[in-house]
Amino acid sequence: MPSHTKEVKLRLQSINNTRKITKAMELVSAAKMRKATEAALLTRNYHSLAWGIVDRLINSQLWFDSISPVKRFFETEENINHTSIVAFTSNRGLCGAFNTNIVKTILPYVEKHGKKNVSIITIGNRGTVAMTSLGLNVEFAHKKDDAAKDDASVLEIADVLYKKFSEKKTDKVMVAYSDYKSAISQEPVLKQLFPFEKEPQVGREEDEASRPGEKNMEAPKTLEYLYEPNKYDLLEYLIPRIAQVQLYQALLESNASEHSARMVAMKSASDAAKEMADDLVLVFNKARQSGITQEIAEISAGRAAVS
Amino acid sequence: MKTLKLKLVTPVKTIFDEDVEQVHLNTEDGEITVLPNHAPLVSILRPGILTAKQEGKDVPMAVAGGAIEMFGNTLVILADTAEHPDEIDLERAEKKAQKLAQEIASKQTLDITTYKTLQRQLEREQARIGAVKRWRK
Numbered sequence: 001m002p003s004h005t006k007e008v009k010l011r012l013q014s015i016n017n018t019r020k021i022t023k024a025m026e027l028v029s030a031a032k033m034r035k036a037t038e039a040a041l042l043t044r045n046y047h048s049l050a051w052g053i054v055d056r057l058i059n060s061q062l063w064f065d066s067i068s069p070v071k072r073f074f075e076t077e078e079n080i081n082h083t084s085i086v087a088f089t090s091n092r093g094l095c096g097a098f099n100t101n102i103v104k105t106i107l108p109y110v111e112k113h114g115k116k117n118v119s120i121i122t123i124g125n126r127g128t129v130a131m132t133s134l135g136l137n138v139e140f141a142h143k144k145d146d147a148a149k150d151d152a153s154v155l156e157i158a159d160v161l162y163k164k165f166s167e168k169k170t171d172k173v174m175v176a177y178s179d180y181k182s183a184i185s186q187e188p189v190l191k192q193l194f195p196f197e198k199e200p201q202v203g204r205e206e207d208e209a210s211r212p213g214e215k216n217m218e219a220p221k222t223l224e225y226l227y228e229p230n231k232y233d234l235l236e237y238l239i240p241r242i243a244q245v246q247l248y249q250a251l252l253e254s255n256a257s258e259h260s261a262r263m264v265a266m267k268s269a270s271d272a273a274k275e276m277a278d279d280l281v282l283v284f285n286k287a288r289q290s291g292i293t294q295e296i297a298e299i300s301a302g303r304a305a306v307s
Numbered sequence: 308m309k310t311l312k313l314k315l316v317t318p319v320k321t322i323f324d325e326d327v328e329q330v331h332l333n334t335e336d337g338e339i340t341v342l343p344n345h346a347p348l349v350s351i352l353r354p355g356i357l358t359a360k361q362e363g364k365d366v367p368m369a370v371a372g373g374a375i376e377m378f379g380n381t382l383v384i385l386a387d388t389a390e391h392p393d394e395i396d397l398e399r400a401e402k403k404a405q406k407l408a409q410e411i412a413s414k415q416t417l418d419i420t421t422y423k424t425l426q427r428q429l430e431r432e433q434a435r436i437g438a439v440k441r442w443r444k
């Protein structure tokens with residue numbers, strides 16, 4: 001059966017080629033992951049110190065004139081008519097359930113509030129495609145900055161969100177991204193950015209002790225800060241910055257998660273290819289052997305017929 | 308000697324986290340010096356030179372804009388960038404500043420975001436140049 005062995009051989013070859021590719025992608029992702037994780041961990045300090053300031057501001061004696069645009073950021077809106085969600089997904093596929101998980105965390109919220117009332121800002125091509133096809137209201141679509149060296153790519157988005165919220169075009173701003181826990185575990189999260197809440201927000205964990213980063217001091221209720229130049233100018237400067245920090249941290253966590261998700265996906269693909277190749281080698285050997293046996297049988301039968 | 312804790316962090320890393328005797332920096336309202344046990348304060352950091360005094364010696368840093376907070380004898384400075392004068396490449400900073408200044412001057416119209424970004428970059432380069440000229444021998 002020479003034709004059968006040839007088929008098996010071709011198939012074996014193609015599996016081995018695929019395996020080489022997935023193996024290479026695994027190694028590339030591993031290297032990228034190391035970089036992305038490092039960046040995410042280094043920023044956590046900055047990020048938690050920034051939140052510490054916001055926390056203490058909320059706790060301190062803070063009051064605003066009713067016309068002040070920054071007042072909104074510190075009040076919980078009762079009637080939420082419109083929500084904006086920033087969703088961090090990947091630009092490319094082949095990373096397991098990474099993107100699906102993000103979409104899945106957003107969907108229940110969208111269903112609860114109605115598609116019309118939730119607009120989504122996607123970062124990453126995959127998310128844009130997935131959410132448009134689900135008929136969600138995608139307002140802006142951005143590409144994700146895969147090798148983020150600084151926060152340049154999220155500055156504009158932070159500004160847009162700040163403006164939208166202060167102009168009352170939206171009542172709540174949430175961020176959906178993958179929180180990097182370890183190389184094999186990433187948790188998709190949906191957290192509130194505006195208005196500021198005392199509950200855990202973007203990037204903050206209940207179990208902060210388990211994460212590296214700064215410990216923050218609680219402020220006493222009676223604390224009164226000095227504000228320079230003044231409260232309003234300061235907060236108008238500070239709030240968009242806080243949003244930038246949040247989005248930047250979410251971007252880095254997403255990057256780290258994406259690369260590790262891809263690494264794991266590629267590793268299991270390589271493993272599966274190896275298993276398949278091993279099985280096929282057996283099939284190939286059997287086919288070859290049965291071909292030889294048959295040929296010998298034919299030859300000796302032919303000889304028996306002649307003599 | 309009384310000291311206060313200075314935490315100077317940038318999005319990229321923690322630059323400084325040590326006890327110092329005083330910190331001199333630029334805020335939106337002008338230059339201030341923060342001494343130990345300063346009252347709780349929140350303010351905006353301007354690009355410029357930040358000087359911390361540690362064991363009688365001045366430690367200079369070129370910083371870009373950001374926010375500062377004094378609370379519980381800890382001064383937290385969230386800066387976009389911060390560099391020691393020894394780390395700065397003067398020639399490169401000067402070239403960059405010149406290029407940025409030209410870019411701002413040459414454009415007839417500029418949208419506000421680009422303008423802000425360029426202006427911010429220019430101020431940062433100027434702070435770096437200033438830090439080098441003042442501190443490097």
